[in-house]
Amino acid sequence: RKEVEQDPGPFNVPEGATVAFNCTYSNSASQSFFWYRQDCRKEPKLLMSVYSSGNEDGRFTAQLNRASQYISLLIRDSKLSDSATYLCVVNLYPNTGNQFYFGTGTSLTVIP
Amino acid sequence: GAVVSQHPSWVICKSGTSVKIECRSLDFQATTMFWYRQFPKQSLMLMATSNEGSKATYEQGVEKDKFLINHASLTLSTLTVTSAHPEDSSFYICSTSTIQYSNQPQHFGDGTRLSIL
Numbered sequence: 479r480k481e482v483e484q485d486p487g488p489f490n491v492p493e494g495a496t497v498a499f500n501c502t503y504s505n506s507a508s509q510s511f512f513w514y515r516q517d518c519r520k521e522p523k524l525l526m527s528v529y530s531s532g533n534e535d536g537r538f539t540a541q542l543n544r545a546s547q548y549i550s551l552l553i554r555d556s557k558l559s560d561s562a563t564y565l566c567v568v569n570l571y572p573n574t575g576n577q578f579y580f581g582t583g584t585s586l587t588v589i590p
Numbered sequence: 591g592a593v594v595s596q597h598p599s600w601v602i603c604k605s606g607t608s609v610k611i612e613c614r615s616l617d618f619q620a621t622t623m624f625w626y627r628q629f630p631k632q633s634l635m636l637m638a639t640s641n642e643g644s645k646a647t648y649e650q651g652v653e654k655d656k657f658l659i660n661h662a663s664l665t666l667s668t669l670t671v672t673s674a675h676p677e678d679s680s681f682y683i684c685s686t687s688t689i690q691y692s693n694q695p696q697h698f699g700d701g702t703r704l705s706i707l
Binding site: 510512514523524565577578580582583 | 596624633634636639685694697
């Protein structure tokens, strides 16, 4: 079983729509969680960390459910510029040192 | 956030050439650096983890004699693709992390696009 699993999509949504991605992780000892965004032929860029109580950054909301071992990312009022691949990342630190596990990414295309 | 500089950004070489890629942490001490490879339309694949001053830990299936990693200082790690062949053409990305602070994300370099002819 993979450490981190994501629905690869693709998700094709109209501008202004709300879209949500989920990501599940297998190791209950996982300590820190992140969402990254990767544009085509570019490096991943940190979108936001995910905190236990959930957190919001503008149109983006991240949530963590430790009991069910998943994290989610909600994008409200989608913009064309949100089109990208979204990667969830899980770190087991400090239990095993720095070990980051990536999901395969969820592809989002926002349509005019 | 942390700034990571990766160089070169694009390399085109003949088959058999060795290529060195540098990854520099510009504003913090990177105790750990990660090297990834990404083929088109595929996810990032971790190749190896290097800790400053020690040998890199390679993932299964990654040849350590072909992909030489040196992490001699807290700000610089290098990946050398030795005797590169067309199948080594890929997008190579480094990232840095530090164990000084928990719950810190990785920060990625811009990536190096390697094309072997």
